[in-house]
Amino acid sequence: MNSVKKEFEYLVYQGIKSQGLDELCSKLLAILYSEPGSLTLEELSTMTGYSFSSVSAAMKFLSGIKLVEKTKKAGSKKLYFSAQRDMLTMTINAVKSKTEVMISPAIKELPAIIERCKNSNEEGSDELLKIIEYYYQQIISLDLIYKNLVEFTEKIQNEVNKK
Numbered sequence: 001m002n003s004v005k006k007e008f009e010y011l012v013y014q015g016i017k018s019q020g021l022d023e024l025c026s027k028l029l030a031i032l033y034s035e036p037g038s039l040t041l042e043e044l045s046t047m048t049g050y051s052f053s054s055v056s057a058a059m060k061f062l063s064g065i066k067l068v069e070k071t072k073k074a075g076s077k078k079l080y081f082s083a084q085r086d087m088l089t090m091t092i093n094a095v096k097s098k099t100e101v102m103i104s105p106a107i108k109e110l111p112a113i114i115e116r117c118k119n120s121n122e123e124g125s126d127e128l129l130k131i132i133e134y135y136y137q138q139i140i141s142l143d144l145i146y147k148n149l150v151e152f153t154e155k156i157q158n159e160v161n162k163k
Contacts, residue, residue, distance in 0.1 A: 005034055008034050009030040009031060009033075009034045010030070012029065012030040012033050012034065013026050013027060013029075013030035016029045016030060019094065022058075024048065024050055024054060024055070024058045025058050025061065025062055027048050027050075028044055028048065028055065028058055028059065028062065028068075029062065029067060029068070029083055031044065031047055031048070032044075032068060032081060032082055032083035033083040033085060035082070035083075037082070038071065038080035038081055038082040039080065039081055039082075040078045040079065040080055040081075041055050041056050041059060041078070041079060041081070042078075044059070044081065059079075059081055063081070065093060065094070065097045066084065066093040066097070067083070067084055067090060067093065067094070068081050068082065068083055068084065069081070069082050069083075069084060086157075088153055088154075088156065088157040088160065089157070091149075091153055092150055092153050092154060092157070095146050095149055095150050095153075096150065098146065099143065099146050099147075102139075103139055103142055103143045103146065106135075106136070106139045107139060107140065107143060110132065110135070110136045110139065111136075113132060114129065114132055114133060114136065117129045117132055
């Protein structure tokens with residue numbers, strides 16, 4: 001059974017790593033995803049071979065983007081972590097996080113940057129303006145794609161949950 005668990009963990013690890021997470025975060029998610037219960041930072045540190053502080057920082061990041069859930073058990077000061085096992089929810093949260101961190105700030109700030117570039121007399125500003133405007137178009141397109149992806153994924157999730 002242990003080899004089946006390791007094979008499953010590796011498959012989950014590869015899938016998560018392909019989404020752009022670093023090695024440690026991918027390992028942590030793979031371990032948590034295959035565990036029926038929750039684990040402490042100490043247990044995760046031992047299982048991964050990474051330092052407690054590295055694991056703690058990674059878990060703070062993963063809980064911040066809602067890929068893991070942290071809880072406390074009555075009478076214990078330790079934090080316990082478990083993975084979000086609903087792949088559709090994980091996808092929705094990842095897309096929303098990218099929108100929040102990358103897309104929304106760019107949509108908010110790029111128009112002013114474009115205007116300043118248009119009004120600039122510096123050498124190369126025309127070429128830079130083309131680059132920035134193209135980037136802005138791409139960001140607007142990504143925003144639409146992400147919104148549609150979230151809506152589509154939520155629709156499928158609702159259908160799956162009805163069954």
